[in-house]
Amino acid sequence: MSYSEKVLDHYNNPRNVGSFDKNDPTVGTGMVGAPECGDVMRLQLKVNPETGVIEDAKFKTFGCGSAIASSSLATEWVKGRTLDQALAIKNVEIVNELSLPPVKIHCSVLAEDAIKAAINDYKKKRDGEGR
Amino acid sequence: MIKTPIYMDYHATTPVDPRVLQAMLPFFTEQFGNAASRNHSFGWEAERAVDKARGEVAALIGATAKEIIFTSGATESNNLAIKGVAGMYAEKGNHIITAATEHKAVLDTCKRLQKQGVQVTVLPVGKDGLVDLDALRRAITDKTILISIMHANNEIGVLQPVREIGRIAKERGVLFHTDATQAVGKVPVNVIDDNIDLLSISAHKMYGPKGVGALYVRRKNPRVQLTAQMDGGGHERGMRSGTLNVTGIVGLGAACAVCLQELPSEAVRLAGLRDRLKSRLEAALEEVYVNGSMEHRLPNNLNMSFAYVEGESMLMGIKDVAVSSGSACTSATLEPSYVLKALGVGDDLAHTSIRFGLGRFNTEEEVDYVAERVIETVNKLRELSPLYEMARAGVDLKTVAWQPER
Numbered sequence: 001m002s003y004s005e006k007v008l009d010h011y012n013n014p015r016n017v018g019s020f021d022k023n024d025p026t027v028g029t030g031m032v033g034a035p036e037c038g039d040v041m042r043l044q045l046k047v048n049p050e051t052g053v054i055e056d057a058k059f060k061t062f063g064c065g066s067a068i069a070s071s072s073l074a075t076e077w078v079k080g081r082t083l084d085q086a087l088a089i090k091n092v093e094i095v096n097e098l099s100l101p102p103v104k105i106h107c108s109v110l111a112e113d114a115i116k117a118a119i120n121d122y123k124k125k126r127d128g129e130g131r
Numbered sequence: 132m133i134k135t136p137i138y139m140d141y142h143a144t145t146p147v148d149p150r151v152l153q154a155m156l157p158f159f160t161e162q163f164g165n166a167a168s169r170n171h172s173f174g175w176e177a178e179r180a181v182d183k184a185r186g187e188v189a190a191l192i193g194a195t196a197k198e199i200i201f202t203s204g205a206t207e208s209n210n211l212a213i214k215g216v217a218g219m220y221a222e223k224g225n226h227i228i229t230a231a232t233e234h235k236a237v238l239d240t241c242k243r244l245q246k247q248g249v250q251v252t253v254l255p256v257g258k259d260g261l262v263d264l265d266a267l268r269r270a271i272t273d274k275t276i277l278i279s280i281m282h283a284n285n286e287i288g289v290l291q292p293v294r295e296i297g298r299i300a301k302e303r304g305v306l307f308h309t310d311a312t313q314a315v316g317k318v319p320v321n322v323i324d325d326n327i328d329l330l331s332i333s334a335h336k337m338y339g340p341k342g343v344g345a346l347y348v349r350r351k352n353p354r355v356q357l358t359a360q361m362d363g364g365g366h367e368r369g370m371r372s373g374t375l376n377v378t379g380i381v382g383l384g385a386a387c388a389v390c391l392q393e394l395p396s397e398a399v400r401l402a403g404l405r406d407r408l409k410s411r412l413e414a415a416l417e418e419v420y421v422n423g424s425m426e427h428r429l430p431n432n433l434n435m436s437f438a439y440v441e442g443e444s445m446l447m448g449i450k451d452v453a454v455s456s457g458s459a460c461t462s463a464t465l466e467p468s469y470v471l472k473a474l475g476v477g478d479d480l481a482h483t484s485i486r487f488g489l490g491r492f493n494t495e496e497e498v499d500y501v502a503e504r505v506i507e508t509v510n511k512l513r514e515l516s517p518l519y520e521m522a523r524a525g526v527d528l529k530t531v532a533w534q535p536e537r
Contacts, residue, residue: 003447011447017515034533035479035518038441038459038467042517060517064443064460068515117534 028122184384215357288432297326343379448508
């Protein structure tokens with residue numbers, strides 16, 4: 001399979017690789033996929049509790065080049081967005097941006113799931129605290 | 132400067148050896164005759180060339196020339212052997228025994244026969260990739276007509292105990308077919324010593340051209356008969372009709388002749404390169420696992436899992452090196468390797484497997500270069516891998532509640 005320029009760029013220069021302390025109350029962690037399926041994405045968001053804006057994002061991914069590129073792209077896209085804006089990111093947008101072939105669509109779905117899971121995790125922490 | 136890309140996928144296919152090509156060239160042009168033309172010199176010349184090739188193929192496997200049937204390749208040879216026996220010996224029985232790690236050309240052929248009422252036993256293999264001979268003995272019934280077990284596996288290079296299998300088959304009066312596509316020309320193969328009744332060969336795995344192969348069909352003790360799978364002019368003792376691919380057959384013969392000469396030294400050289408690659412990788416990387424037996428293995432094969440690094444992303448990282456992966460992402464079915472699964476390798480590690488297939492034109496410099504690129508890429512991708520980070524932090528990955536894709 002040949003890869004699009006953008007997938008190659010994200011693979012060769014992945015953005016925002018790393019981790020935040022998952023116990024930090026301003027951090028939301030989403031981990032989706034399974035090693036048996038060949039894909040695990042972990043996406044972490046750092047949210048400004050005052051504004052509800054995602055100020056930083058980090059990822060680590062076990063998976064093919066398209067999975068790495070999808071999660072790398074997701075970290076770029078969520079930064080500077082509010083939680084609601086980030087929740088609005090659809091996998092099709094990732095597919096289009098990275099020109100993913102049909103067999104790689106699941107990578108974009110996983111990235112969308114990772115964003116949602118990270119936001120859910122953050123909200124759970126936040127709401128838990130307020131109670 | 133090393134020349135890239137480097138080819139290290141010799142189980143997939145091999146380049147035609149220049150000596151083989153030279154032997155083939157005249158048969159495209161001046162000597163273009165049909166080997167079945169009995170009444171002029173063009174035909175005689177072609178027939179002579181085919182007969183010479185038949186002898187060369189036979190010599191490499193300890194057979195006689197008349198026992199060689201030319202085909203389009205090992206897939207056809209496997210189909211002809213298995214379906215041919217099932218058809219010819221239907222009155223004697225309807226049970227075939229094969230193994231879980233066979234090539235699809237054998238497994239899917241058996242599956243098709245199963246739909247037509249043939250009983251098929253698929254033997255499991257151990258962690259080392261070897262079939263259990265006791266399980267084989269137990270599987271044989273008075274309806275068993277064929278055992279089809281490969282000589283060398285195409286993914287993990289594991290060599291089955293063909294001599295013992297052949298002995299068991301002979302004792303029990305069952306025919307023994309072996310898909311020797313990966314073995315012929317790489318390790319000594321002898322149909323007499325190993326009691327092999329049918330053996331599949333492919334030219335392009337041994338520095339010959341694509342689109343040509345052979346099936347060895349024993350003529351004595353016992354005389355094996357096959358139901359032809361194609362109707363036509365009755366070529367190849369009536370077992371395989373179709374005008375002979377004279378150029379390809381000449382190439383197969385020449386490839387066999389080269390292998391017969393060079394096999395002993397080439398096997399030693401390739402095993403040395405393979406071991407060099409293995410020890411370099413093992414010295415530099417933790418948690419790398421060889422898949423399948425190292426002891427019973429082709430000299431040119433190394434199949435390793437690199438924990439926490441998905442195979443396709445690895446192939447992207449070593450893009451100037453041509454190797455294969457058992458990762459689902461690199462297969463058409465999106466399933467990880469069924470061969471590794473049969474060995475009990477978990478899907479998690481199957482996704483991280485890489486097959487290195489060394490060959491005639493690889494050098495020590497290339498091996499060192501490949502080792503370096505693999506080490507560099509594994510290290511880079513492990514830094515990117517959440518699994519690696521978790522494992523380092525002492526998390527047992529088996530206990531994590533994963534969230535597979537919705």
